[in-house]
Amino acid sequence: MPPRPAAKLRLLLDLCSRYLVQGVAYVGFDPPVAAVPGKGFCGFCRICLDHPATADYCRRMIHGGAYQAAITGEPYYFRCWAGLNSFVLPVLHRDRLAGAIEFGGFFFPGAADEDTAFIRQALPPVDSGARGRLEREMRRIRTLAPADLRGCAAFVHEALLSHGINDRAEVGRQHEKYLLQRRIAEQMHAYARGHAGEADVFDLFAVLVPGLRRRDRRQVLLLLDVFFTRVMLQCRLKPEQAKAQVHLLMALLAREQVVAGAVPTLQAALARQAPLQRELESLDDLTDICYWAFRQVEGFLGQPAAAGHSPPALHERVAEWLRLNYWRKATLAQAARDVGASPSTIVKALRRAAATSFHRQLMATRIAEAKSLLAAGDLKLDAVARQCGFADQSHFTRCFRREVNLTPSKFRRMLTWVDDSLQGRAEA
Structure with missing residues (x-):
């Protein structure tokens, strides 16, 4: 580590010693250097980091945790090989993992006795002197509540950024990319759990356009997560196919720039995108492709909206959320998080604007989709229920009968009879 970053690290170690319940240590990787513990750093961890029988175990755990933290842009919490809880943050130098800040070991409330017994069993053979020092330090290990731990991690994370040790913009980009990955993974898991059929990305463009024109960031980013999920499902993790879908999204953004009056013609809008399209073609990682598209949409949302497009009312945002999430376990709490309102506010808005409740609105959305599926073909009733x-099918039948006053099978037969009657009249 060059002299200037090293001086900043010494300042950070001192700052953590003064303001946190215990100190931290710097562990260098590139090049490997002896651990530099700050004042108040866990005595047990200090011995383990120095002792030849245990130092390699510690370094491996810290290096792996720092790597994960560098990828996610947030602290990495872990339990070390000896059984102590800790967290680690990366020290980055020119986008390279140069080392890590490790908080040191602690117990969670109520777990000290059990963890101490585990540590005694996990320790490798060491000389009697080191064993005695470890036993003494074991009795001094602190107990920290999860809330206190998160506060300490947030302090160290911000200190690394504010002291210029880690680049705030780069860490922010990594964190954004990680959150996008996690949201896509959650959506894909929900699709698999709900047994939903593959829906085409074109279906999303119709509901994406109003949000783009209103510059409704929350709605657009929610839809974008669904877009990326559908792209992943359709492209079977093939980058070239994913890029083809993103090109369609970029064409939509170009069109909306013309509609908003930001660019005079579609040809001019597409010409502006030419350098960006070349940038997209250079990417070969699916995560990078999705994040690149996410950044382009973010940039579009920062442009002025076309006149006459006011933000949607809360009950409209909830209705839109239900149209996107009816097929899975859709809860009021999840809707509140995604649309940016408290559950009680949503309840009041639905009652005032539509004289309905969240559950009734959800049920109406599901029944409307069920009617479409029943009318569209011969999909089995249990499949309609899942989608x-x-x-299950019996739950579907009960709800459908309560809302429509017919069972799903009778509703389908009624539609078939109507279609046959109309066809007979046309032939006559």
Whole structure:
């Protein structure tokens, strides 16, 4: 580590010693250097980092944790090989993992006795002197509540950024990319759990356009997560196919720039995108492709909106959320998080604007989709139930009968009879 960053690290170690419940240590990787513990650093961890029988175990755990933290842009919490809890943050130098800040070991409330017994069993053979020092330090290990731990991690994370040790913009980009990955993974898991069929990305463009024109960031980013999930499912993790879908999204953004009056013609809008399209073609990692598209949409949302497009009312945002999430376990709490309102506010908004409740609105959305599926073909009733978010076929039948006054099978036969009657009249 060059002299200037090293001086900043010494300042950070001192700062943590003064303001946190215990100190931290710097562990260098590139090049490997002896650990530099700050004042108040866990005595047990200090011995383990120095002793030849245990130092390699510690370094491996810290290096792996720092690597994960560098990828996610947030602290990495872990339990070390000896059984102590800790967290680690990366020290980055020119986008390279140069080392890590490790908080040192602690117990969670109520776990000290059990963890101490585990540590005694996990320790490798060491000389009697080191064993005695470890036993003494074991009795001094602190107990920290999860809330206190998160506060300490947030302090160290911000200190690394504010002291210029880690680049705030780069860490922010990594964190954004990680959050996008996690949201896509959650959506894909929900699709698999709900047994939803593959929906085409074109279906999303119709609901994406109003949000783009209103510059409704929350709605657009929610839809974008669904877009990326569908792209992943359709492209079977093939980058070239994913890029083809992103090109369609970029064409939509170009069109909306013309609609907003930001660019005079579609040809001019596409010409502006030419350098960006070349940038997209250079990417070969699916995560990078999705994050690149995410950044382009973010940039579009920062442009002025076309006149006459006011933000949607809360009940409209909830209705839109339900149209996107009816097929899975859609809860009021999840809707509140995604649309940016408290559950009680949503309840009041639905009652005032539509004289309905969240559950009734969800049920109406599911029943409407079920009607479409029943009318569209011969999909089995249990498949219709799964795709519309019902627990099973009997649950679907009960709810459908309550809302429509017919069972799903009778509703389908009625539609078939109507179609046959109309066809007979046309032939006559």
